[in-house]
Amino acid sequence: MSTILGIESSCDDTSAAVWKDGKIVSNVVVSQEIHQKWGGVIPEAASRNHLQNIAPVVKEAMDQAGCEWTDLSAIAFTKGPGLMGPLLVGGQFAKGLAQSLNIPLVGVNHMKAHILAHLIEDPKPDFPFLCLTVSGGHTQLVWVRSSVEMDVLGETLDDAAGEAFDKMAKLIGLPYPGGPHLQKLAENGNPKSFSFTIPQTPGLQFSFSGLKTQVMVFLQKQGPGFLSENAADFAASIQFTIVEILMRKLKKAMVETQAKRIALAGGVSANGPLRLAFQELAKHQHCEAYIPAFQYCTDNAGMIACAGFELWKSGIFEDLSSSSDPRLKF
Amino acid sequence: MFFLLIETSHSKGSISLFEDSVCLEETFLEGDFKHAELLAVGVQGLLNRHELDAEKISAVGISDGPGSYTGLRIGASWAKGFCLPTSTPLIACSETKALMAATQNHQNVLCIIDARRMEVFGEWMDENGNSNGTQAWILDETLVTEWQKKNPNLAGDGVDKLMENFPFPWKDSLIRYADSRHLFHEFIQKWESKQFENIFSYEPNYVKPVFLAPSKK
Numbered sequence: 003m004s005t006i007l008g009i010e011s012s013c014d015d016t017s018a019a020v021w022k023d024g025k026i027v028s029n030v031v032v033s034q035e036i037h038q039k040w041g042g043v044i045p046e047a048a049s050r051n052h053l054q055n056i057a058p059v060v061k062e063a064m065d066q067a068g069c070e071w072t073d074l075s076a077i078a079f080t081k082g083p084g085l086m087g088p089l090l091v092g093g094q095f096a097k098g099l100a101q102s103l104n105i106p107l108v109g110v111n112h113m114k115a116h117i118l119a120h121l122i123e124d125p126k127p128d129f130p131f132l133c134l135t136v137s138g139g140h141t142q143l144v145w146v147r148s149s150v151e152m153d154v155l156g157e158t159l160d161d162a163a164g165e166a167f168d169k170m171a172k173l174i175g176l177p178y179p180g181g182p183h184l185q186k187l188a189e190n191g192n193p194k195s196f197s198f199t200i201p202q203t204p205g206l207q208f209s210f211s212g213l214k215t216q217v218m219v220f221l222q223k224q225g226p227g228f229l230s231e232n233a234a235d236f237a238a239s240i241q242f243t244i245v246e247i248l249m250r251k252l253k254k255a256m257v258e259t260q261a262k263r264i265a266l267a268g269g270v271s272a273n274g275p276l277r278l279a280f281q282e283l284a285k286h287q288h289c290e291a292y293i294p295a296f297q298y299c300t301d302n303a304g305m306i307a308c309a310g311f312e313l314w315k316s317g318i319f320e321d322l323s324s325s326s327d328p329r330l331k332f
Numbered sequence: 333m334f335f336l337l338i339e340t341s342h343s344k345g346s347i348s349l350f351e352d353s354v355c356l357e358e359t360f361l362e363g364d365f366k367h368a369e370l371l372a373v374g375v376q377g378l379l380n381r382h383e384l385d386a387e388k389i390s391a392v393g394i395s396d397g398p399g400s401y402t403g404l405r406i407g408a409s410w411a412k413g414f415c416l417p418t419s420t421p422l423i424a425c426s427e428t429k430a431l432m433a434a435t436q437n438h439q440n441v442l443c444i445i446d447a448r449r450m451e452v453f454g455e456w457m458d459e460n461g462n463s464n465g466t467q468a469w470i471l472d473e474t475l476v477t478e479w480q481k482k483n484p485n486l487a488g489d490g491v492d493k494l495m496e497n498f499p500f501p502w503k504d505s506l507i508r509y510a511d512s513r514h515l516f517h518e519f520i521q522k523w524e525s526k527q528f529e530n531i532f533s534y535e536p537n538y539v540k541p542v543f544l545a546p547s548k549k
Contacts, residue, residue, distance in 0.1 A: 044542065046401065046542050047542045049401070049402075049405060050405075050535065050538070050542065053405050053408060053409060053412075053535055053536075054533065054535055056409065056412065057412050057416055057531050057532045058532045060416070061416070061532070071417040087402060087405070090368055090402065090405060090406055090409065091405055091409045092409075093368070093409075094368065094371070094372075094405075094406050094409035094410040094413065095409045095410065095412055095413035096413060097371075097372040097410055097413065098372070098409070098410040098411060098412065098413025098414035098415075098416075099413035099414070099416065099417065100413075101372060101375065101376060101386060101413075101414060102386040102413065102414045102415070102416070102417050102418055102420075103386075103417055104385065104386070322372040322373045322376055323369050323370070323372075323373045324369070325368040325369045326368065
């Protein structure tokens with residue numbers, strides 16, 4: 003019997019969740035919409051908002067779970083990577099809570115938590131499995147041997163896939179966050195209308211900055227009416243190229259690892275064409291494919307509570323002297 | 333009754349444990365801006381040495397600012413987490429009032445806290461002990477000339493910047509930082525009058541809002 007409170011504050015979502023006896027019983031997320039008008043997350047504004055949101059969000063998660071404070075076995079929090087100011091708010095709040103309740107503190111790596119989100123609900127992949135994590139801040143291929151043993155096989159050398167979606171959406175004039183807007187715009191477009199170069203990065207590394215530059219230069223050479231006439235085709239072509247970059251590397255990793263199970267994680271896994279391409283690739287390679295429910299793909303404390311439970315049962319705790327780490331290694 | 337007072341608004345952080353009006357111990361967070369690593373450890377050390385647990389703490393006092401935004405949030409975040417399960421009252425204490433307590437002077441005192449470049453955050457308590465509250469000031473000739481006419485007692489880490497840029501026979505208290513025990517003066521007044529913060533909505537006195545022009549890209 004165990005009850006873990008998870009707290010997530012790595013970027014612009016304040017979230018708290020309760021993991022009780024093997025499942026998530028509450029998962030509260032408050033998103034900060036104030037950043038939309040600036041076209042990106044402003045760290046100082048995000049930090050202030052986290053401090054305002056954190057106590058009500060945690061209380062709401064406890065109430066929804068029907069838990070008393072004394073039911074908690076441990077407090078899990080996002081230690082990093084992420085934005086320093088927001089991480090500090092969640093980390094310090096978690097420390098105060100753990101001290102007040104005299105229970106263990108568990109520091110969770112945000113990127114590992116995205117992967118362990120696959121253990122929240124059935125169907126769950128058996129170990130080992132190959133995971134492609136695609137979010138606004140990271141793009142990684144990870145070989146997952148167990149809940150606490152993971153090896154990074156490849157990652158992006160520059161921009162993350164989600165960042166590429168957002169930046170190119172911004173070039174087209176779409177609001178922040180651009181990824182979902184770009185997908186919607188692309189629904190009525192032809193993905194083969196415009197051709198962009200697939201980067202030749204070594205091994206299992208990714209790169210998206212060249213594509214961004216290519217798109218920017220292409221747009222600069224077009225006449226003023228280009229986007230009003232071709233926006234949907236252009237968005238579809240960009241999306242097709244990003245998905246193609248991801249799938250080529252995933253396929254290469256599948257061959258190298260001889261994976262029997264592949265998993266998709268991170269906020270960008272909400273992208274429809276990416277999910278479809280991922281499932282088709284799995285089918286073609288005779289692999290099992292796993293994608294968590296949408297609410298566990300984006301930044302959420304459910305995955306932190308789940309990962310916290312895995313660390314807690316392995317006896318891996320965080321010292322009170324530890325600090326948040328915006329560049330926390332995998 | 334036991335009270336925990338936490339000062340994290342500047343580089344020289346500290347924590348005090350009071351029993352009623354007696355400071356049992358004050359501990360300093362060694363190393364500039366190591367608050368995130370040292371605050372929880374410092375509190376635990378104090379509690380352990382005095383054989384107390386969280387439920388024995390009647391109220392927690394924190395610096396409300398003005399001061400380092402990150403430092404203020406570290407103290408406030410930790411205190412919210414600590415107070416929430418036990419419904420322990422949270423009391424926010426002004427940093428400028430704490431500086432005045434450190435100078436032991438509450439009349440004609442100008443407390444100024446460095447806010448980078450030529451800006452300071454501060455409060456002026458006039459000859460009659462009246463104040464307009466905390467403000468953000470840009471140090472320029474006009475403002476400083478006004479201050480020189482009144483020649484107040486100076487305190488705070490903005491004083492060095494003032495004296496360097498505007499030489500004058502200032503009355504320097506030599507107090508640059510308030511310690512956690514200096515928060516007690518305002519803390520106990522608020523405790524007695526039950527002026528507690530709402531843990532669910534409290535935010536420090538940042539003095540200034542986040543202001544950025546909307547993106548033009």
